[in-house]
Amino acid sequence: MKNEAHQGVKIEVRRLCKAYDGRPVLRELDLTVEAGELMVIVGGSGEGKSVLLRHVIGLELADSGEVWLGHTEIRDYLRLPYQDKPFHVAMVFQGAALLNSLTVAENVSLHLREHRLYPKEEIRRIVAHALEQVGLQDAWNKLPGELSGGMRKRAAVARALAMNPQIILYDEPTADLDPLLTEQIADLILEIKRLRGSTQVLVCHNLKLAAAVGDRIALLHGGKIVDLQTPRSLARSEHPITREFLRAATLDVE
Amino acid sequence: MGRSQSETLLDVALRPIEGLGKTLLEVLQILGEAVTLFWRSLKGCRNVARDREKVAYQMLRVGTQTLPIASLVSLFIGMVLVVQAADQLANYTQEILGSLVGLSMTKELGPVVMGFLVAGRAGSAIAAEIGSMTVYDEISALKTMDIDPVCYLSTPRLVAMTLALPAIVLYSDLIGILGGALVVALDPSIHISVSQYFANLTEWINLSDIVVGLIKGATFGVVVSIMSCTFGFRTSGGSEGVARSTTAAVVWSFVLIIVFDFIIVRTTFVV
Numbered sequence: 273m274k275n276e277a278h279q280g281v282k283i284e285v286r287r288l289c290k291a292y293d294g295r296p297v298l299r300e301l302d303l304t305v306e307a308g309e310l311m312v313i314v315g316g317s318g319e320g321k322s323v324l325l326r327h328v329i330g331l332e333l334a335d336s337g338e339v340w341l342g343h344t345e346i347r348d349y350l351r352l353p354y355q356d357k358p359f360h361v362a363m364v365f366q367g368a369a370l371l372n373s374l375t376v377a378e379n380v381s382l383h384l385r386e387h388r389l390y391p392k393e394e395i396r397r398i399v400a401h402a403l404e405q406v407g408l409q410d411a412w413n414k415l416p417g418e419l420s421g422g423m424r425k426r427a428a429v430a431r432a433l434a435m436n437p438q439i440i441l442y443d444e445p446t447a448d449l450d451p452l453l454t455e456q457i458a459d460l461i462l463e464i465k466r467l468r469g470s471t472q473v474l475v476c477h478n479l480k481l482a483a484a485v486g487d488r489i490a491l492l493h494g495g496k497i498v499d500l501q502t503p504r505s506l507a508r509s510e511h512p513i514t515r516e517f518l519r520a521a522t523l524d525v526e
Numbered sequence: 527m528g529r530s531q532s533e534t535l536l537d538v539a540l541r542p543i544e545g546l547g548k549t550l551l552e553v554l555q556i557l558g559e560a561v562t563l564f565w566r567s568l569k570g571c572r573n574v575a576r577d578r579e580k581v582a583y584q585m586l587r588v589g590t591q592t593l594p595i596a597s598l599v600s601l602f603i604g605m606v607l608v609v610q611a612a613d614q615l616a617n618y619t620q621e622i623l624g625s626l627v628g629l630s631m632t633k634e635l636g637p638v639v640m641g642f643l644v645a646g647r648a649g650s651a652i653a654a655e656i657g658s659m660t661v662y663d664e665i666s667a668l669k670t671m672d673i674d675p676v677c678y679l680s681t682p683r684l685v686a687m688t689l690a691l692p693a694i695v696l697y698s699d700l701i702g703i704l705g706g707a708l709v710v711a712l713d714p715s716i717h718i719s720v721s722q723y724f725a726n727l728t729e730w731i732n733l734s735d736i737v738v739g740l741i742k743g744a745t746f747g748v749v750v751s752i753m754s755c756t757f758g759f760r761t762s763g764g765s766e767g768v769a770r771s772t773t774a775a776v777v778w779s780f781v782l783i784i785v786f787d788f789i790i791v792r793t794t795f796v797v
Contacts, residue, residue: 331666354672363670369663373655383671386678435671 280308280471281342281359281438283328288337290323297323299495300337307342310465310472312486314479314517319492321475322366325441328473329363341439354387359439362432366444368424370416370431376403377412380431402430405467406460422453429460433468440464442474446481454481461485479521483507491517556778560756563680567752570674570681577682584686588648592694596643600698603635604705612709612716620718624727627706628699632731632739636698637691638787641746644691645779649754652683653775656758657768665759680755684748691747692740699739703727738794745790746783753778 283305290298297320305311313321326332327339330350339346341361349357370379381399384390390398403409406426416424425445432440442461446454458481465472465485476482482489483503491499491506491514499506499514506514574581607627612620656679659665665675710716710723718726757775761767 326666329670331669357672361670363667365663365667367662369667371659371664371667383673386671386673431667 280469282307284340286338289335291335296495301496303497305471305473307471308469310485310487312474312482312489313492314482314489315492320495321492322443325443325475329361329441360435360437361439362435362437363441364428364432364445366447368428370427372416375413375415376427380434383435398434402434405433406430422449437470439471444476446478458485560752563756564752566676567680567684570677574685580682581685584682585690588687588690591647592644596694596698597701600701601705604702605709608706608709620716621726624723625730628703628727628731631699631702632735636695637739637742640694640698641783645750645776649750649779650772650776652754653758653772654768656755657761657771660761661764684751687747687751688744692743695739695743742790745786749782749786750779
């Protein structure tokens, strides 16, 4: 497929610090996500998980520290015009963040149309493929307001896929979804990993989902990654904060 | 104890000054953001030919939101002007009614009232729309797709409103003048004919009077669109924040319309 990436890009976060109104949220945070890896970041509310994602994609800039995407520092990456970027980073927001005045197809094709990347027919094909991947072939002309929560999330994933990204970030993709829809989204994320090999970072509270999809799980606490393990080894971790978190979440990865 | 009491009193005494300083800084901050947004939106105009569909859509929105109420308001302004002036002029001459209504409408009431109306209807809608987009991460989503929110949202609205408001002002002038003519035709206390009303109007109104009104309209279009977008982009704090931004956008637009009205009047009088 012309519009399909098959290689992820490594993400390196080095000594990242961020404070809001003098209150530190991220404190010299270090994290490496290997190319093609699916990293899940878990942690309590207000620990800065979404803030970390926003730094990785460049929506916010660090007070100090660096974010490297492949061989490019995020500030340099942001300066590049869209067409000159060596790879693309997409993000699926917690509330889907679809533009309410546009139909699903218009949302999915938005960046393609704005950047005039392809002729109309090619854009149509890319949108059809992305919607097919998320199972929303019949929602072309629907407005976001006409979709259920799960469909909105899937439309947001389709929009991300249409960017042909080498890195995909998910901010609480299953928040407010019932267990069946959560499973659908988990399957979708695994399918993307299998088909595209993109590097994926997923932020969530749901340890069951984290264990089901993640290659590794990172626990964010006090502005730092305090534990980083595979799902299986995380369940046996002796780290006190991990034990506490697991107890609260009653993780079952077996 | 005494010292700490005096410090507290000093603090209390300084509080209004501190508040004033904060307000002043906030005002300067908003004006700075508005000027920056205006400049960035202007730079985005180089793509306006490409984005003509967006501009046309925004113009249509401004028109449909404003024209029905603009018709009603303008009609009644013209009618009220004639009724009030006719009463004042009863002992002098009512022959100047046409020029009075025409000049009032074209130079002042048409642009200012339409500016207020557009700020209240379309401006508030823009602030609420962009405010919601900001709060619900839609602006962030645009940024992740490398789409400049200013070029995508602010530029088409700036161009549309700058073009639409003069057209609405012209329409308002016309309806207001017709409203005046209607009263002249129907009110028995007015002793001039409709043809005298129009003759006096065309005798006194110059093209420059209409042009000044149109310049005002275009300026107010810039003011309303930029203030609405500025407050939309600086929205925070959920739906309550959207409501706050919408109100602030309308209030700021009203104040700046009056300020720019004075500046334009002063400038045109000097010229």
